[in-house]
Amino acid sequence: MSIDLQFDSNHLWHPYTSMTNPLPCYGVVSANKALIQLDNGEQLIDGMSSWWACIFGYNVAELNLAAKNQIDKMAHVMFGGLTHQPAIDLAKKLVEITPKGLNKVFLCDSGSVSVEVALKMALQYWHAMDKPKSQFLTIRNGYHGDTFGAMSVTDPEGSMHELYHNFLAKQLFAPQPKITIDQQWDACDLDQITRMVIANKDNIAAIILEPIVQGAGGMHFYHPQYLKGIRDLCDKHQLLLIADEIATGFGRTGKLFACEFADISPDIICVGKAITGGYMSLAATLTTDKVATTISQGKAAVFMHGPTFMGNPLACAVACASIDKLISINWQEKVSRIEQQLKEYLAPCSDLSQVKNVRVLGAIAVVEMKEAIDVAIVQKQFVALGVWIRPFGKLIYIMPPYIIEKQQLKKLCDAIYRVASI
Known part of the structure; x- marks a missing residue:
């Protein structure tokens, strides 16, 4: 399925962006659990829970x-x-x-x-x-x-x-x-x-x-x-x-x-x-x-x-x-598991010279850089690595859905390390 991204770029005003020089948008055709399906066939692991709201991921049977x-x-x-x-x-x-x-x-x-x-x-x-x-x-x-x-x-x-x-x-x-x-x-x-x-x-x-x-x-x-x-x-x-x-x-x-x-x-x-x-x-x-x-x-x-x-x-x-x-769903156990995995998987980021601070609380992880991030460039790098992470300011952060699988969370954190080390 093809999405008319050119019309989108010309007419749709997205959050916190310019109409004359907008940040790139990626076309989404569907989403399921912790995965976002792009119109080009690629799948991205969602690290944002769609601005922290989709705590069970997408296409949830009970909510449907x-x-x-x-x-x-x-x-x-x-x-x-x-x-x-x-x-x-x-x-x-x-x-x-x-x-x-x-x-x-x-x-x-x-x-x-x-x-x-x-x-x-x-x-x-x-x-x-x-x-x-x-x-x-x-x-x-x-x-x-x-x-x-x-x-x-x-x-x-x-x-x-x-x-x-x-x-x-x-x-x-x-x-x-x-x-x-x-x-x-x-x-x-x-x-x-x-x-x-x-x-x-x-x-x-x-x-x-x-x-x-x-x-x-x-x-x-x-x-x-x-x-x-x-x-x-x-x-x-x-x-x-x-x-x-x-x-x-x-x-x-x-x-x-x-x-x-x-x-x-x-x-x-x-x-x-x-x-x-x-x-x-x-x-x-x-x-x-x-x-x-x-x-x-x-x-x-x-x-x-x-x-x-x-x-x-x-x-x-x-x-x-x-x-x-x-x-x-025993959310406390799930969030506690995510917290421990985030601490483990993101620990190597603390050793990077570009990184100021790494912090984790519950299902929230933040890698604070020393310099401001170019969102368009970094966004493209994350998409190429198969993950959806949207940074702002000096912060690369994730708030994954509670249902995320261990290997998916590991891929998100590995992507953060790779991008932060560039």
Whole structure:
């Protein structure tokens, strides 16, 4: 099967690329398990889980069946004034598996939108308390999405959103945590953000961060005690804590949710990406009874957000099947196996002069180079080696599907070593 790549190049705008000098695109005709089939007959081992979402790989029998069963009933119905069992079932599952106390579920379209919802919840919470606050505090090198509210809490310096800096709400940015997950904890790491909270607490609606793993902002793994300290800081100064678990949720780090590393529960949590096993766009923002009740008893009396495709039945049905599959497959054992293999297979990269750092957590592996990577060149090299890995900045990283076979993972890591050593 041939794909019209010329039309694609002339008319389709792909993520983070130019229309006049676009990054090369490779035509895909099908995908199964951990393999992506190109239109030229080549097969690539997927190291990205399609931006971390396809945790079971592709063409998953249980998810296919859930979609087929639901689509004959209804693909969509508005959520305003109507409800349906797939949404109810999904909410039950999310309340059960997320950190304790997150009992109210807002279903939305995408991870970025779930962050927008979380920010609006925090703002409306304080408005309902008759104590309006207008700023958020976060940490450097974070990433929360591409919509305007999400961009405002994404580090504006040197990030993909730097261009929009002057158009966004001005937020507060504390230094990135220095102590990594494998180092000895030092409470001094919390000093500066503590000072910022004390100085600005009257106008901080919430602290928002990615628990333990900062994703697209640099793949930094920080110490769980930092996260625990942030929870304590929020409690002491009566601030809300928003945990962005869009990338880290559903087992990716070795915990079902990364908040579990610090044994804390946020006031609001954002989940997405893997929620449907990568089948379609869906996300959710969960919050506590206290936040939901306060918003609902405020002057507005309602929460002011309602996406057209909120609670989409087809997506909810697939999400339910995805969560059921995750719980049933002994995901912890699979992710632990992947983690040990990644550490073993990527260890030789640490000896390369071009490599600054190699780090692994759960089913996440990062080889940080000393110099920036030419994505087009490196992408072509990986495809020639039979793997799909999409680097950014100085980082070559993989987040493979949990069902990946040992020899496939070895081939991914060998390819990283070969490309990093060039």
